[in-house]
Amino acid sequence: MEPSSGRFLNPAVARAHSERANVLWRLHRLDEALKSVDIVLVRDSGLAEAWHSGGIILHDLGAYDGALAAYDKALTLKPNLVEAWLGRGNALRARKRFEEAFTAYDKALALKLGRGNVFYDLKRHDEALAAYDKALSIKFDLEDAWLGRGNVFYDLKRYDEAFAAYDKALSIEPNLKYAEGSRLHAKMHLCDWAKIDIEILHLLSAAREKKPVGVPFLSLSIPASPADQLQFAKTFISDQGSFSALWRDEIYSHDRIRIGYLSADFRHHALAQLAVGLFEHHDKSPFEIMAISCGPDDRSDLRNRIRSAVENFIDAGGMPDSVVAEFVRRRETDIIVDLSGFTQDNRFSVFARRVSPLQVNFLCYTGTMGADCMDYIIADPMVIPNQ
Numbered sequence: 001m002e003p004s005s006g007r008f009l010n011p012a013v014a015r016a017h018s019e020r021a022n023v024l025w026r027l028h029r030l031d032e033a034l035k036s037v038d039i040v041l042v043r044d045s046g047l048a049e050a051w052h053s054g055g056i057i058l059h060d061l062g063a064y065d066g067a068l069a070a071y072d073k074a075l076t077l078k079p080n081l082v083e084a085w086l087g088r089g090n091a092l093r094a095r096k097r098f099e100e101a102f103t104a105y106d107k108a109l110a111l112k113l114g115r116g117n118v119f120y121d122l123k124r125h126d127e128a129l130a131a132y133d134k135a136l137s138i139k140f141d142l143e144d145a146w147l148g149r150g151n152v153f154y155d156l157k158r159y160d161e162a163f164a165a166y167d168k169a170l171s172i173e174p175n176l177k178y179a180e181g182s183r184l185h186a187k188m189h190l191c192d193w194a195k196i197d198i199e200i201l202h203l204l205s206a207a208r209e210k211k212p213v214g215v216p217f218l219s220l221s222i223p224a225s226p227a228d229q230l231q232f233a234k235t236f237i238s239d240q241g242s243f244s245a246l247w248r249d250e251i252y253s254h255d256r257i258r259i260g261y262l263s264a265d266f267r268h269h270a271l272a273q274l275a276v277g278l279f280e281h282h283d284k285s286p287f288e289i290m291a292i293s294c295g296p297d298d299r300s301d302l303r304n305r306i307r308s309a310v311e312n313f314i315d316a317g318g319m320p321d322s323v324v325a326e327f328v329r330r331r332e333t334d335i336i337v338d339l340s341g342f343t344q345d346n347r348f349s350v351f352a353r354r355v356s357p358l359q360v361n362f363l364c365y366t367g368t369m370g371a372d373c374m375d376y377i378i379a380d381p382m383v384i385p386n387q
Contacts, residue, residue: 018037049081054070085105089102113142113145125155146168147176147182150166153165159189184199216367217343217367219233220366233369243349244353246354257286257334259288259289260328275339279306280309289309290312328350335357341361359373360375
């Protein structure tokens with residue numbers, strides 16, 4: 001593999017030679033496959049994927065040093081090319097350089113897990129599963145990949161597969177964060193009540209020891225006391241990291257008080273059913289009303305009614321929490337109301353950045369949030385009974 005300079009005038013020609021190399025490799029015609037890769041690299045030495053293909057072929061030819069050089073070149077061009085890290089690990093293993101092989105495999109695993117987690121956050125479930133499966137093909141007892149698979153299956157309401165994945169994760173690492181609670185929740189969805197009392201007691205006992213065994217939302221569906229619910233929330237909050245406050249005690253002076261309502265559920269959802277009347281009957285004379293949507297746009301009548309009822313409707317579904325937080329602060333929002341709490345797709349870290357003088361929990365999550373950044377909860381005797 002001795003590349004020079006120059007590029008194919010037609011990229012399709014490079015792709016054709018690359019595909020030809022792949023076909024020849026599958027036919028185990030390795031010398032011919034390597035020549036096809038060389039043709040690509042002679043004309044364009046900046047193609048990381050071509051260097052990776054060359055590494056695979058050289059490895060199969062037993063030229064492990066050459067394979068390492070090819071993988072290293074690929075990684076110089078594209079440092080996050082997972083397959084090249086995996087190939088590098090294989091070549092190092094063949095050379096019995098085991099510690100370096102472990103490092104390469106760890107890098108491949110980290111990248112695959114990272115990709116899976118990002119795909120999961122983006123709700124691209126098939127791609128998330130593919131990434132987790134690839135990580136497990138490298139290391140079958142990777143507990144975080146099993147946990148990731150469980151989370152995907154849970155989102156897809158495939159609770160039997162979610163339960164099995166969580167069970168596998170816990171069999172590998174019994175203290176894996178949040179896995180025990182997730183397993184219990186999946187089991188409850190399956191209406192599997194075998195030993196359920198024992199498992200709930202075990203979960204509550206661990207939670208009381210401040211172990212991160214379950215997310216706060218789970219505590220609402222098991223016989224947890226108010227003190228237990230608070231401990232679930234506090235443990236979860238302490239595990240989220242801290243942020244510098246964006247609001248620094250400034251006093252705003254506006255003609256009307258600016259209120260922002262933030263939710264992932266301004267769509268066909270129970271929260272929207274409950275909140276749409278609030279927005280339609282909100283007194284606009286003393287208040288300027290803003291709705292910030294951090295969830296999907298389902299183009300439903302409910303969403304359109306909310307959009308029409310407020311003065312400012314912000315579609316922030318594609319914005320990271322840091323950008324949403326900066327927006328709320330720059331808007332000089334006097335009161336920001338969290339209509340998600342610890343429910344799915346919440347944006348708690350916006351509130352953790354202290355973006356407004358007053359931050360309030362209302363309606364969707366009726367439990368304690370256990371967070372210093374939340375100043376109030378709006379509730380009634382049904383939510384918080386009179387003692």
